[in-house]
Amino acid sequence: MPIATVNPANGETLKTYDALGAEEIERRLAAAETAFRTYRTTSFAERARLLHRAADLLEEDQQDVARVMTTEMGKPIKQARAEVAKCAKAMRWYADRAEELLADEESAQSEAKDSGASRVLVRYRPLGPVLAVMPWNFPLWQVIRFAAPALMAGNVGLLKHASNVPQTALYLEDLFHRAGFPEGCFQTLLIGSGEVETVLRDGRVRAATLTGSEPAGRAVASVAGDEVKKTVLELGGSDPYVVMPSADIDRAARTAVTARVQNTGQSCIAAKRFIVHTDVFDAFAERFTAGMEALKVGDPMDEETEVGPLSSERGRSDLEELVDDAVEAGATVLCGAERPEGSGWYYAPTVLADVTPDMRIHREEAFGPVAALYRAADLEEAIAIANDSPFGLSSNVWTRDEDEVDRFARDLEAGGVYVNGMTASHPAFPFGGVKRSGYGRELSGHGIREFCNITTVWHGA
Structure with a gap:
């Protein structure tokens, strides 16, 4: 796949x-290792100063970087600006x-x-250069939710971004450079998957996400695994959205x-x-079908647009194949299932x-604006259908019955259960999945500790 900006709204490269x-890759790897040797010893106050400065610059650039994201992968412009704001917040x-x-963390005196x-401490130390392989769908947020905790922990970052968002990838390297992070602390590698x-x-390279x-x-x-290096994986999702009789149906x-x-x-969650x-x-x-039809x-640059193009022609073809297969096997189309006229994906x-x-x-996983409806006879069947998936990223449950809430929270196979609301990531709460949705956690304290050497420091009596 070429490394290129191709506007999905019209297919123009x-x-x-x-x-x-190879020579430039080697130079950048060497720079990352050199930067880590000194950056790992900087104070939290210094790291925080640099990250706050990067957040300030990001907010100043909000309009421009939002337009770049929209141009590269088709995100509606309002959502692009919201992504920028979310990154600065994180x-x-x-x-x-x-x-x-x-x-x-000091152990209890009795245990020591x-x-x-005489004393036992648990100390969190950085691992070193971390390779981040990131997708195009949230081209800023996916990177920041790795980079912010990794840099604050004293690690340095190497970004291999998706090949269709090179301008966003290069912007991120420039952002951290302008904020004052030492040379080599965060670098973009414009390389292919090979x-x-x-x-x-x-x-x-000590770890990967x-x-x-x-x-x-x-x-x-x-x-x-072959190299015995730590990884965190956030993969696909086919999240269930369960609606029970006690729910507020209009709101749901x-x-x-x-x-x-x-x-x-085009979101895993x-x-x-x-x-x-x-x-x-x-x-x-x-109600749901009427809302989807409306x-x-x-044009994703139009402030009123709610659904833009898919990011690639291949992405649209893959989605169409899933829909066509379902219709041929007996699914009923309540709305959609067609390409709008005109250019773009x-x-x-x-x-x-x-x-x-x-x-x-x-x-x-249907990666596009396609919803699958299931009818469940009772709570047991709803849970069975929800869990009948190779994925387990997050889940949504609508009910006012607290006993049902407890059952769903206990039995749904997912990394998150959102009750009477939709899944949304937040820096304060751990994010990640089970089954084929991956392992490890991002965000919160759990996320920042993923790429730390958890060290026991034992003092003799």
């Missing part, structure tokens, strides 16, 4: 970039809290004494539309499978009912 050669959150989150020590293994196997597809995660995890349906089409449906109790199925389906699809917001386990869409 705007900029192309040459991949880094940077400040970690700048203000990292020292506390990584403070030394039992081990023959070079990831070489970089990851380099002894100077990847957000992306399951095949990409398997490839990185395999290499990292309105929120469901946003939960399905955020980022034009977007709700994709809508599992509705039979007693309220018809009422929910009617969405404005169009658009696909109409789509709702499919009568989805069954033999359809590909039941097992595979």
